[in-house]
Amino acid sequence: MPDLIAKSALEGRSLALGGVTLAEVDPGPITSIALYPGGTKTAAKGLRTLGLAMPGPNSFIEKKGARIVWTGREQAFLIGVAPPAIEGAALTDQSDGWAVLALSGVAAVEVLARLVPVDLRLAACPVGTALRTQVNHMNAVILRTGDYGFEILVFRSMARTAWHEIENAMHMVQARAGTKI
Amino acid sequence: MRYSGLKVITEGLFGNRGWTPAWRDPAPKAEYDVVIIGGGGHGLATAYYLAKNHGITNVAVLEKGYLGSGNIGRNTTIVRANYFLPGNSEFYSHSLKLWEGLEAELNYNVMHSQRGLINLFHSDGQRDAFVRRGNAMINQGDDAILLDREGVREHLPYLDFDNTRFPIYGGLLHPRGGTARHDAVAWGYARGADRRGVDLIQNCEVTGIDIEGGVVRGVQTTRGAIRARRVGIVVAGRSSQVAAMAGMRLPIESHVLQAFVTEGLKPVINHVVSFGMGHFYISQSDKGGLVFGGDLDFYASYAARGNLPMVEHVMEAGMTLMPMIGRAKVLRSWGGIMDMTPDGSPIIDRTHVEGLFIDCGWNYGGFKAVPASGWCMAHLMATGEPHEVARKFRLDRFATGHLLDEEGTGSQHNLH
């Protein structure tokens, strides 16, 4: 087995514009947990070793660097830690399939408003929310990580497109901020 | 009254006081030989050819609203014969020949303009498919010319040839394709049918179909019962509802198709241009408006209005193909109700009820079919036998597996 070098999709690049920062982040391992029929209880037992549980729809839970994100009916992504032994669910390594972008700043919500067809304002989308939706025409998982912060998971193959779309939106929001109406 | 250039001039000189209505407004009689339900393009053409080709003039056309108030009055007016499959090919070829003689035939200016239609292709594989289609068209006796990239550029210099996703490799030119004035087609057939004795009865909604012992006896309408030995259902857009009156369940799902018109511009687009990969096509009307459209809204609907995501999609496709149209202002848009069949081809056939016939399922290609549809429906209703060029448009072809799936997308109503 040759020694492979782990490379992120965007080489950890970052960009600051108009008080908004976009940066690629390394999320660590990503494991999909998909419950088998009747697997709810045994899977819960496995997750308890991390102090976690299967999250409810549209939410994620964090504990000591481990994060579990709702990604569908009876399905979640465990992010940041290697998965413990879990019975009653199919576990699939997804680590290299995704690129994760962090978007932060007061106007971050305005940047995403140009791309995402869901209301992301804090009242409608509090910290701890996880959404499966779109960034322009790209499927994405969006996490509300802070009052002014989001993380956006897109397919790794679309990382540069996602970056391009978000960067464009950042430019537009910055230009708009400089305009007195 | 016969229309002519001389008539226009003399009427112009004398205050246009001599014009008479183009058709009568008769009250329905108690009985006809034939009743056609639906006063759109296809229904009026059926009545016209029943009288003209078969001498059957004791005919009523029953229209719920006013003549030509459905899709014949709102469409993107394209006339072409560029089909591939046997069954479609001969039918649309026949239709185009009828179009070419229609103005003389009807003594009516339907503004048929054979400006040429160009279907663009964007890959080697697509070129092969278009070569094959072009050969099928030529075999049918119609015309097709394969254009390479430079050939397309000569005709359509304003396109973006180097789009990253869909660079233009060439196009298939169908010189006899073009457009016509949609309303005028309905009016021309209406006037022609009326002059041959057909009663065109407007504001007359059919509310029931009378059937006794498996034989049609007539129809119930909002203007009273009308007896008839033969009844034709020609109501695309409402086919399922009218067929249900005869206890039928059709292989049709109704979908909305949107189209758009810009403000009037100087002549800029001389052809009909079809950008299949972007689901976009465009022509310029004689008034100057750019007339364009795209794909279905993709969900079953009877609301004659479209949704915004499809508006956005069509505009994006238009901008991709010809960035210059970004300067044009859209004047209006509309949504028409399409009879979508599972294979994308129409139905002209008998039904399980003796004397009851149906012409439906025109998907989004009904306009160019109007002359041949009327011709073949009239033949079927007069003789009881399908016309040679429409014999594959059978109602039972889904059950028997003899699909006419021109696009090859399979048995799903919204995929054609």
Added chain:
Amino acid sequence: MRLTCPLCGERDRREFYYYGAEDYLHRPSEGAPLSEWDSYLHLRDNVAGVVRDLWYHEAGCAQWLVVTRNTVTHEISGVELVAERAK
């Protein structure tokens, strides 16, 4: 048009793919006569009014949904998960 996904909440129409009438859920049993297959695949009531049809939350939770809606007004009166319904 907006659909309220039972899992994801109210979402834009763009996130969904439309498949067709609810008839698709009633697959004929093995050995059913051909007429039943014809009816299942091709024939539709095609009502101008309230219908039930199948949608897929393609850009969301990837669930199949039965949507009750009016084809004339586009009013949505119900959205259910096909998965829950089968239980």
